[in-house]
Amino acid sequence: MSHRALHLAARPDGTPKDSDFEMHVSESAALAEGQIRVAVKFLSIDPAMRVWMSEQKSYWPPVGLGEVMRSAGIGEIVESRNEKFPVGAWVSGMTGAQDELVSDGKGMQRFDASRLPHPGWALSVFGATGLTAYFGLLEIGAAKAGEVVVISAASGAVGSAAVQIARNLGCRVIGIAGGPQKCAYVKDELGADAVIDYKNEKVSEKLRGYCPDGIDVYFDNVGGEILDAVLKRLRLKARIVLCGGISQYNAGSDVRGPVNYLSLISARARMEGFVIIDYLHRSAEALAVMAPWAQAGKLGSKLDIVHGLDHFAEALRRLYDGKNFGKQLVKI
Ligand SMILES: NC(=O)c1ccc[n+]([C@@H]2O[C@H](COP(=O)([O-])OP(=O)(O)OC[C@H]3O[C@@H](n4cnc5c(N)ncnc54)[C@H](OP(=O)(O)O)[C@@H]3O)[C@@H](O)[C@H]2O)c1
Structure with missing residues (x-):
């Protein structure tokens, strides 16, 4: 049996390229006592991969050149x-971008794929993605019923879960997404009260109309100009959940910071970053709340599947181009 693994070949300059990776084919290794062989079926493609590929300081060390x-x-x-x-x-964990993994089981979680609409839900709404939305909104955002919650990249993996969770909590939800098709999905299928198409509408003007009394919680997935537009409309004691900043991940040393940050002072507001790995030990607590929502049809997940390990880089680029749905x- 052969084993195919995608190794990091170069640090990306701007958007990741096919040539930043190299496929290695080798003979499958024999198992030692205590080991398992996992046939990897699906990989989670995450915006943070761009950060892991660079030498940037982050919550995890950079992937080394030549490593899987x-x-x-x-x-x-x-x-x-x-x-x-x-x-x-079935197991989930950090498998690496490869078609098989030999492991001693440490860090691997078993799950019952037959109880999910699709095994991929273990990487989306019932995986780190859904948990990010849940703990980001509840722990960092402290979102409460009746509050105004704005969510960017609202049609995406984390954003779509955040929209549904905020709705289930009884918040008034305004989603921000790119293009009419994604915006219709956020409003009609995810149940947002209003949606802003940042590619075709002026975000600050629309926020003024939809949030006349200001914003209580902003769940930020994108950073950049949208963060600045929100900063101008904060309510007293507002919370900004810094989940991600995808608009800046390929900017290298030209990252754009918030211009309107002084609004935090007058609004006595808080802006706080978080990383989901700090909450994974509390997964059961979140899943106990989210599973009944899913059973009641109030929490779901749309999957966008690219076929083949050879298309890994292309799948990653889709996130920064907004092609993923x-x-x-x-x-x-
Ligand atoms: N803190 C944590 O622990 C944690 C964990 C997981 C993910 N995250 C972060 O959460 C965010 C969303 O991740 P995801 O996995 O759910 O990805 P995703 O939202 O499914 O995909 C990324 C989306 O970002 C939007 N986007 C891309 N470039 C943009 C730009 N310049 N301005 C505005 N929007 C842009 C695109 O949507 P449009 O077509 O609408 O533009 C794209 O579909 C990322 O920032 C990620 O790093 C953080």
Whole structure:
């Protein structure tokens, strides 16, 4: 049996290119006692991969040149010398961008794929993506019923979960997304009260109209100009959840910081970053709330699947071009 793995070949300059990766093919290794072999089925494609590929200081060390590209994934156990992980079980974890993983099971979580509408939900709404939306809104944003919550990249993986969770909490939700098709999805299918098409409308003007008394919580996935537009409309004691800044990830040393940050002073507001890895030990608590919402049809996930490990870089670029519509996965 052969093993295909995508290695980081170069640090990207701007948007990641195909040539930043190199495919390595080798013989599959034999298992030692306690090990499992996972046939990786789906990879989670995440905007932060661009950060992991660079030398930038982050919550995880950079992926080394020549190393297998870091990626979360799910797969099925096809060979086992570990009684806790039988053949046929599905697992999720940091599999790396490869078609098989040999592991001692540390960091791997078993899940029942047959209870999900699609196994990919373990990487989207019931994985780190959904947990990011949940803990970001509740712990950092402290969102409460009746409050005005604005969410950027609202049709995306984290954003779409955040819109639905905020609706389920009883908040008034304004989504921001690019283009009429994504905006219609955010309003008609996810249930946002209003939506702003940042590619075709003036965000500050629309925010003034939709939030005449200001914004209580802003769930920021994008940074840049949209963050600045929101900063001008904060309500007293507003909370800005710094989840991500995708508009700036390919900017290298030209990252644009917020110009209107002084509004935080007059609004006595708080802007706080967070990383989901600090909350993973509390997954069960979040899933106990989210699973009944999903069963009641009040929390779902759209998947956007690119086929083949060879198309990993292309799948990653889709995030920065806004071509993905839902959680971006690569099927192996
Ligand atoms: N803090 C954490 O622990 C954590 C965990 C997971 C993810 N995140 C962050 O959450 C954010 C969303 O991640 P995701 O996985 O859910 O991706 P996603 O939203 O599914 O995909 C990225 C979306 O970003 C939007 N976008 C791209 N360039 C943009 C720009 N210049 N201005 C405005 N919007 C832009 C695009 O939507 P449009 O077509 O609408 O432009 C695109 O579809 C990212 O910033 C990510 O880094 C943080």
